[in-house]
Amino acid sequence: MLIKRLNKNFEILDKHLIAHKGIYGYSKKLKKYVTPNSYTSCKFAIDNDIPFECDIRNTADDIAVLAHDNIILHEGQKIKVNKYKYEELVNILGSKAPTKLEDVLSYNKGKVGVIVDAKEAHIFYSKYRDNLANLLNKYSVKGEILLQSFNPFFMLSIRKHLKGVLTGQLICRGKTILESFRTPKRLANIYEMLISFICFIARTDVINMENHSDAKWQVRTRFFISKKENLKVKNKRDKLLEKLDHTIYKGIKKLNKFTDKIQLQLVKIAHELTKKPVLAFTITHEDEFDVMENLYIVNYIADFSMLGVEEYIEKIKRIS
Secondary structure (H helix, E strand, O other): OOHHHHOOOOOHHHHEEEEOOOOOOOOOOEEEEEOOOHHHHHHHHOOOOOEOOOEEEOOOOOOOEOOOOOOEEEEEEEEEEHOOOOOHHHHHHHHHHHOOOHHHHHHOOOOOEEEEEEOOOOOOOOHHHHHHHHHHHOOOOOOEEEEEEEOHHHHHHHOOOOOOOOOEEOOOOOOOOHHOOOHHHHHHHHHHHHHHHHHHHHHHOEEEEEEEOOHHHHOOOOOOOOOOOOHHHHEEEEEEEHHHHOOOHHHHHOOOOOOOHHHHHHHHHHHHHHOEEEEEEOOOOOOOOHOOOOOOEEEEEEEOOOOOOOHHHHHHHHHH
């Protein structure tokens, strides 16, 4: 478990499974859908003694709020979180306004471990960085909170301001810093992995890696699925998927396997050199645990939201 590998008194994070974006999905008890990264989804996790991960972005007045994407769709408009002050977001979005990170941490009060994923992690936002560091320090005394980010430079910048807060550098493929400069995506991914790896070795407490098992990536390719499940649409969809599997997806799969090998080697080297724990995300199917079992994984961020809130809680407790 996490604390045994860190050899620190971070007992509050000694859990095998961590809920992705809180506990969300349809709730039979509340008779409504609980949205991810909401106060309610985090409250469900806290009340059931389940550690959770949440994504944050910053408002125009540098307040950390729970949001995975910067854009919130509202009445046909695209509202950018970082372009408005928090009170302005409340006035525009009403009940749909994102929750303040501080409200969640204040309710938690160290009861369960919280992983904070800083999506808007620019090193130029010094005020946001300082405000976030002060907030996390206030609610994390013995490692109750772990801060992670895709941006290694942000992690290096904020780490010196943190006290009693665990840190994790995300090492995975995905949107990278170099992509914004029109660098070929595959080259940018490899560069980002290497930079993240180097920064991790020097600084962070935990290795964070994305789960790239075939099961998950096959699910992600199902973007052809239509809301209209009639026979004609279904046949067309199946033909498109079959064509994709034999052409485009086949090529993507080869490229992904190539970058996967690089990432796994980096994780292996990092683990062997530092003996630091590996945190994997995001597990959506139980069979993915078998794929990951020999990769030094000690903790997982899991997502069973498709089951509904009550079933989600039951399953994550059973597996843990």
